[in-house]
Amino acid sequence: MKYGVNDLGYYGDFGGAYIPEMLYPNVEQLRQEYLKIIEDPAFKAEFDELLRDYVGRPSPLYHAKRYSEKYGANIFFKREDLNHTGSHKINNAIGQILLAQRLGKKRIIAETGAGQHGVATATVCALKGIECIVYMGEVDMKRQAPNVARMKMLGAKVIPALSGSKTLKDATNEALRDWIGNPVDTHYIIGSVVGPYPYPDMVAKFQSIISLETKKQLKEHTGNELPQYVMACVGGGSNAMGMFYHFLDDESVKLVAVEAAGKGVDSGESAATTFLGREGVLHGSRTILMQTDDGQVVEPYSISAGLDYPGIGPQHAHLFKIKRAQYVSITDDEALKAGLLCSQLEGIIPAIETSHALAYLEKMHFKKDDNVVICISGRGDKDLDTYIKYFGY
């Protein structure tokens, strides 16, 4: 793959494994084993079966007719919101729990922002009867309270991250600290295409089912497996990478990644990483991150807990730098309005993360025959409180 990772774990200038020695044995074991394991036919069979019978895949590709009318193109929704647990995060969680079992791990840790990855991880741990600990920023525990309760009901222990901005970045720090202290029996299920190599590649491969299915489904709908545009929101970037993956080498397909601008890119309260960030090292990889001149990580802001992260995965940093994908941003207000629009035009209440991708449709200039696929990364149940407060229902 032209845009894939090289043998040293880099995508162009980005990637690598910037980790303390304490994490080296675990990350090195993963590096040596992950391809062997996930390409093993028995692994593939179990992965595919769970995706089909447990997650409910393939997720539909829905031709959104009223959206198509409104935006003057053929708009398709890739319905990751219909997955078991309500988002794309379950694809990766299933893959990693099967991998953890094969590595002989007895304890699972995870970080979560919106709680969707935490719920997905708690779910697969319940499925396999493995102990599960989820780190979640204290701020996020408040704004995504239903997901905290779900994780607990699924038998996971949820530990609040109390440092820094008390959001996703800090939850990730706490998970890394836990892993340092538990170097033998624990696997860390990272929730996005971030972290030290091989995580970005491994998570992208587990999420690539999204674009694999899309190609086939689009061909059934339109006679052509290639759309003109593929769009997705980006926090760390896993639903976007899954949505882009099998289109990366098809250069005619334009890739649009939507970041969270928060209260505006220049407001000082934003999570628009490619606009505000510079190259550096965050959570184990060389990437683009929001930081001060002194190299301190800047605390991001977005109304959407899943996009409230100061970095992006290294492959995204590469696609941004070489301009293979276009990175844009959407504010809180624009996203919430798009969430309402989608609810009322299509009868689908999207996650606020997803609403960012939907909102960017307003700014696109389509031709009438353009086929556009947008990843509906999750459903809005967890965000009802936020929507209700904003719109006063």
Next chain:
Amino acid sequence: MNRLQTLFNTKKNNLLSIYFTAGYPELDSTLKVAEALEIAGVDFIEIGFPYSDPVADGPTIQHSSERALENGMTLHLLFEQLKNLRKHVSIPILLMGYVNPIVQFGVEKFCKTAAEVGVDGIIVPDLPMYEYEAMYAKYFIDNNLSNIFLVTPQTSEERIRKIDELSNSFIYLLSSSSITGGSLNVSANIEDYYRRIKTMELNNPAIIGFGISNHQTFQKACEYAAGAIVGSAFVKFQATDNYIDNIPDFIYSIKN
């Protein structure tokens, strides 16, 4: 030869090093603390430059880093404070911090500036061996700076050999895979681990860090290695009244 190498050539046992965070508790306490530590009889010093996301650190050093950043500490300011370091302090000095501030400062410029103010070695816990060798080593070597690598009970023998090859002053031994501020692991497995390291007959001496907090743990560490590093326990002590005046007592309590 830098000061660190000279020290390890002349003193082989009971070496005591102290870690503290630059800019904590006060922005301008860095030099004062270093001076007091030398007078109190410490063998070498680690000065931490703060980072917003210190993943290898426990609550104590997370807190000191946060406070130091609130106080306005930056790498530029630290080098400014250390301009006259060698007029006041003669024992070896290491800088310890995470890779991102170094990347933003510029690796080459960082090494050059560190050497100019009289720093002898660098500890960057999240700088991997491959990246060090491929991209950083030349600047360290050009500036006569020792790079210090960490080793844990899970580090393979092959990797320890490689670390020994790339080191030229000492190897930083952890008693267990942990973040800073834990307690010294003294289980039977750990004795095996130290013995294993000893029988490897490495070129570089080992210093034990993470979890050394008092005389008992210092003494234990000195049974297995050339010495030990006290970090979180000292940073905690810095929160007490008149800590500068009491540094000699603190150091005495560790040594005796």
